[in-house]
Amino acid sequence: MKLKALSHYNGDRDTKFGDCIMIYDYRSLIVYDCGHVKHAEAVEAFLQSNWSITQVYIVVSHNDYDHTSGVCGLLEWLNSCSRYSVQVYLHLYLKHVDTIVNKVDDGRRNRESIKEAVLDEFNNIKKIIETAQACNFSVNDALIGVKVGDCIIVGPTEDEFTDAVAKAVDNRESDKIGEGLAEETVKNAASIQLSCKLDNAANILLCGDASPDYLHNLNVYDVVQLPHHGQLDSAKAIFDELQGNSYKKDYLVSDNTGSAISSGGSDKLVKYMDEENYDPAMNTKNGPVFIPSGGITTPKQQGVKLGDLDYKCWQRYYRR
Numbered sequence: 001m002k003l004k005a006l007s008h009y010n011g012d013r014d015t016k017f018g019d020c021i022m023i024y025d026y027r028s029l030i031v032y033d034c035g036h037v038k039h040a041e042a043v044e045a046f047l048q049s050n051w052s053i054t055q056v057y058i059v060v061s062h063n064d065y066d067h068t069s070g071v072c073g074l075l076e077w078l079n080s081c082s083r084y085s086v087q088v089y090l091h092l093y094l095k096h097v098d099t100i101v102n103k104v105d106d107g108r109r110n111r112e113s114i115k116e117a118v119l120d121e122f123n124n125i126k127k128i129i130e131t132a133q134a135c136n137f138s139v140n141d142a143l144i145g146v147k148v149g150d151c152i153i154v155g156p157t158e159d160e161f162t163d164a165v166a167k168a169v170d171n172r173e174s175d176k177i178g179e180g181l182a183e184e185t186v187k188n189a190a191s192i193q194l195s196c197k198l199d200n201a202a203n204i205l206l207c208g209d210a211s212p213d214y215l216h217n218l219n220v221y222d223v224v225q226l227p228h229h230g231q232l233d234s235a236k237a238i239f240d241e242l243q244g245n246s247y248k249k250d251y252l253v254s255d256n257t258g259s260a261i262s263s264g265g266s267d268k269l270v271k272y273m274d275e276e277n278y279d280p281a282m283n284t285k286n287g288p289v290f291i292p293s294g295g296i297t298t299p300k301q302q303g304v305k306l307g308d309l310d311y312k313c314w315q316r317y318y319r320r
Contacts, residue, residue, distance in 0.1 A: 001025050001150055001198050004046075005254055005282075005289040009038050013285075016258030018066030019229075021206060022046065023196050028055040028149050031074070032194055032206050033067040035256070040070035044077050047084075054083060057148050060090040060128055061191040061208030066257070068124040072131040079135035086137040089148055090125055091192065093118050095141055096162050103166035117169040121187075142192045151196035154205070156189075156214045164190035188228065189214050195221070200292040204252070212237035219245055223291065225252045226281065230266025251281040252289060 006020040018035020022043065029047065034040050047053055056078060061067055078084045093100070094115060101114050109117075119126050132139045140146065146153045156164075164186035191208030193215065198204060204223040207215060211227070212234055218224060218241055226235045230253035239246040251273075255266040266283055273281060282289045 001030075001196055003196075003198055003204065003289075003291040005252060005284050006039050006042055007256055007284040007286075007288045009042075014259045016066055017256040018064075018069065019061075019208070019254045019256060020070065021225075021254065023149075023151060023198075024050075024053065025150075026050070026052045028057065029053050030057045030059065030149050030151055030194075030196075032059045033061050033208060034058070034070035034074055035066040035068065036070050037073055038070070040074040040077070043070075043074055054085060055149065056084045056086045057151075058086065058088045059142065059148055059153075059192060059194055060088070060125065061193075061206075061210075063122045063124045063187050064209065065124060067208060068128060071128050075128070075131050075135055075137065079137070086132075086135070087140060087148075088128065088132045088137055089140045089142040089146065089153070089192070090128065091161055091190075092129070092139070092141040093122055093125070093165055096158065096165075099158075099162045100166050100169070103163060104170045106170065114169060118165060121168045122165075148194065151194050153192060154195045155193035155207075155216060156191075156210070160214050161190040191227070198223075198291055202250070202291065204291070206252075212241060215241070218242055221249065223250045223252055225254065226266075226269070229253070229257045230255045230269045230281065230283065232266075232268040232272055235269050236272075247278065250279065252291070253281045253283040253285070255283055255285040 001023050004022045008017055017038060019033040020035055020039035020043070021032040023030040023032065031043055034043065058071065060071060078086050097111065097115055097118065100118065101111050104114060129139055142153050144153055144155060144157060167186045188209035189211035191210040193210060194206045196204055202222040203220065205221040206225045207227050209228040215238065218238065224238065226238060228234050242249065253266050253269065257265050266285060282291065
């Protein structure tokens with residue numbers, strides 16, 4: 001498997017494009033988050049250029065719009081092509097509603113009101129599930145141990161993400177987790193984490209905006225995505241957890257966050273890693289990141305013709 005982390009477009013570093021990471025071989029593509037329509041279009045163009053890929057997996061790490069805004073459009077495009085087998089992986093919160101109700105433990109609210117609150121808090125996830133179901137795509141609960149193609153879900157635990165949901169819907173509770181500037185909202189903290197072995201034998205951990213408190217067994221990975229777009233204090237918490245082994249790792253930063261004050265960004269992290277003599281992180285602020293470098297090898301096909309449905313897919317792409 002190879003990895004490509006998408007970046008900004010046409011030199012635009014003001015737009016908050018968010019995250020989108022592709023993991024692929026010549027048969028399958030895993031899309032980990034899709035935070036903007038431009039990312040969705042880049043994924044579509046990639047598939048148009050790699051016709052041997054027919055299996056597409058989409059993993060949505062958490063509810064925030066800079067990780068979800070391109071997903072529904074991508075699902076609709078995949079459906080219009082009628083040539084892809086598509087599976088979607090995210091947290092199906094309502095399947096765990098009884099656990100969430102017990103954790104909220106509020107005698108004033110019943111099961112149905114908690115369900116409504118969950119759907120309201122996780123509105124982007126709700127829309128993605130509805131869109132995937134309307135396309136008749138498989139929708140799967142992203143629990144630890146679930147395989148996503150050649151990758152695997154490694155976090156958070158069921159207790160961690162149901163606890164996060166309970167805090168999100170309980171106005172008596174803080175919706176924060178962690179300490180100091182590394183503190184995250186519970187929605188971020190419980191981001192779905194994905195592990196995969198790449199063609200260079202590197203074992204990589206993708207973690208969205210997960211709180212370092214929810215990241216486990218960090219020492220087993222060769223490459224770690226630093227969460228929340230390279231936010232310095234989250235990165236420091238990971239370095240502290242790794243202790244002396246932190247210098248033995250490579251790091252991926254998805255800094256596609258734009259220039260807004262609320263966007264995060266990795267400038268402080270870049271400076272810190274230089275001062276502390278870390279190797280520079282692979283950073284999408286500088287353009288797309290490829291691990292390992294190079295493209296994908298597609299078996300040659302002879303006599304391939306575009307059918308009517310494939311033609312429709314191409315026609316929609318080139319009309320843009």
